[in-house]
Amino acid sequence: MLGRMRGDAGLTTKWDSIPCEDPQSLDDVSGDKNSDGFTPGNCAVHVTHWRPLGDGTKHGNNNQLDKHQLGIMIKDGTNKQMMFAPKQPVMGTLSAHTSLGPLNVTVDDDTIHFFHGNQHWTEDSKDHQCSFPKAKWDGDTETKSGSCIYHCESPPESVPDDLDSKDLQVTPIQKAYDGNGGNPNMHFADDYRKGWCTFHLRVYQRNEDNEDLNPSSFYAMEIALYDAGDDDNDAKIIAYQSQTFAEKSVNIQGPLPYELIATPPKDDDDHVYFKYAGASFHTGDKKNCGNCGAYDSGAMDCDCGFTC
Incomplete structure (x- = not known):
């Protein structure tokens, strides 16, 4: 039975009392384009899921947080990309907004749940043609990815009157971050231990069509900042x-x-440049950075430090 999200006291859900609705028909042909140029019908959602790997202390490259993280891409009825939400932590429910209606996504006991209009399904749904590997994570990386199909209309099918849509998902419900700035970075402390602070940097190559990386024309960066210990x-x-x-x-x-200001590289052979309190360094400076590997499968990891 589903109940509280593991590790997040006070977050509740009513999934155990709500039947999963089948889509109206996954054989429907696509309809006319809407005003944004997207076509309803059978939309597809691709999700990459990073499992929590630690308790806030330093650990592997893939997930620096003790929270589940998701990356989401949604395509319309003609396989045209509508939205991309890059890797980000799930604090409750992520609401991925499209002009064919929001798709809400959350995680309970390592299982992804999806909500759209009157449809609710999980990552193992056969009715929604989901392709997630069953109870398998990708080795030491602790990631998994897959896709599902769902019926999307404009506007989406309404939620039945006897159900409060806000009760269907774990709260809080937050709009999925689209990666284009304006996302307040997560603060985990009001104070820190001074000395040699460190951070883990991951750089994503641009124009990566792989659905769980970076389809944009800019490099993307992810930073986890640690105190001096x-x-x-x-x-x-x-x-x-x-x-x-x-x-x-x-x-x-x-x-x-x-x-701490990080400036992206100009190309794959260039460094990432940093500034902090008048000091400058880059990923090629051995005094400040180490363990900087080459790009592998669209991403590069590096560990750096500075006086704080």
């Missing part, structure tokens, strides 16, 4: 910036007195 080297995460398309720069601060 103590003699036991127990550095704690103090701020996090979700994957953000970096036309100019990506900034992160948390409880630090100044922003």
